[in-house]
Amino acid sequence: MPRSPMVVRTVPALRRALDGLRARKADIALVPTMGALHDGHVSLVRLAKRRAQKVVVSIFVNPTQFAPTEDFGSYPRTWKSDVARLAAEKVDLIWNPDVKAMYPEGFATRIVPEGPAIAGLEDRFRPHFFGGVATVVGKLFTQCRPDVAIFGEKDFQQLRVVTQMARDLDLGVKVIGSRTVRERDGLAMSSRNVYLAPEQRQAAPELYRAMKLSAARLRAGEPVDAVMVAGAEAITKAGFTLDYFEVRHAETLAPIALLEDGPMRMLLAAKIGTTRLIDNIAV
Numbered sequence: 001m002p003r004s005p006m007v008v009r010t011v012p013a014l015r016r017a018l019d020g021l022r023a024r025k026a027d028i029a030l031v032p033t034m035g036a037l038h039d040g041h042v043s044l045v046r047l048a049k050r051r052a053q054k055v056v057v058s059i060f061v062n063p064t065q066f067a068p069t070e071d072f073g074s075y076p077r078t079w080k081s082d083v084a085r086l087a088a089e090k091v092d093l094i095w096n097p098d099v100k101a102m103y104p105e106g107f108a109t110r111i112v113p114e115g116p117a118i119a120g121l122e123d124r125f126r127p128h129f130f131g132g133v134a135t136v137v138g139k140l141f142t143q144c145r146p147d148v149a150i151f152g153e154k155d156f157q158q159l160r161v162v163t164q165m166a167r168d169l170d171l172g173v174k175v176i177g178s179r180t181v182r183e184r185d186g187l188a189m190s191s192r193n194v195y196l197a198p199e200q201r202q203a204a205p206e207l208y209r210a211m212k213l214s215a216a217r218l219r220a221g222e223p224v225d226a227v228m229v230a231g232a233e234a235i236t237k238a239g240f241t242l243d244y245f246e247v248r249h250a251e252t253l254a255p256i257a258l259l260e261d262g263p264m265r266m267l268l269a270a271k272i273g274t275t276r277l278i279d280n281i282a283v
């Protein structure tokens with residue numbers, strides 16, 4: 001059985017562990033997660049291992065990025081299998097603070113990101129989200145001081161937000177995006193897929209199918225408006241309620257009308273029952 005990675009739960013213990021890694025002149029990659037690890041996370045860890053000598057994975061379900069109406073309480077927590085997966089990947093360190101270690105009594109500072117964080121996509125439906133993400137990722141970066149940090153492209157707006165934040169605040173971290181890992185039928189892997197009832201799970205691959213078809217039509221020169229309306233119809237017909245289905249500039253997330261003005265990214269968020277899924281692809 002592979003040896004379990006070291007687990008630290010306090011900031012002083014984290015500092016000591018990181019000093020130990022750095023004393024060996026190792027460069028460090030951080031993979032921030034909220035646990036409930038799946039093959040998508042494993043691919044982030046594998047990319048981290050290719051980009052640095054030592055890999056730290058944080059597991060922290062961050063309350064500040066959930067609205068009171070959202071699933072913080074029921075978010076899947078699978079500690080034992082997470083540790084087993086990370087042991088199999090030979091991760092060096094797991095940073096697993098509790099809420100008090102991350103947000104001690106009297107905590108009163110927040111990062112309020114702008115630019116890609118107010119692009120009118122996720123932020124329109126989850127206005128609390130990127131403030132919570134930026135604050136916790138800012139803390140994770142200063143706690144771990146990694147050379148590189150790996151984030152999944154599945155949360156594309158989040159990837160843009162943390163990239164911008166690292167640059168704006170001179171955090172000295174290179175943020176690297178890792179491609180989305182999909183189930184065989186195209187559904188993007190997500191810790192929230194466990195919420196899907198069997199018939200919802202069956203409908204879920206329609207999101208990727210509709211995006212792929214719409215992107216192919218755009219590449220063939222069809223007009224953006226008509227293509228996006230048809231794509232939205234297909235998604236709705238499969239039983240989803242769309243929050244958004246849009247094309248944006250892949251770097252700035254600004255609205256974009258022509259493929260030639262790209263790189264173009266297609267992004268969506270849609271609900272089926274009470275489960276909200278997000279996905280995106282390059283056009």
Ligand code: PAF
Pocket residue numbers: 032033034060062065133136137155158
């Ligand atoms: O993508 C996630 O899992 C979370 O938003 C992150 C980046 C770990 C911050 O809590």
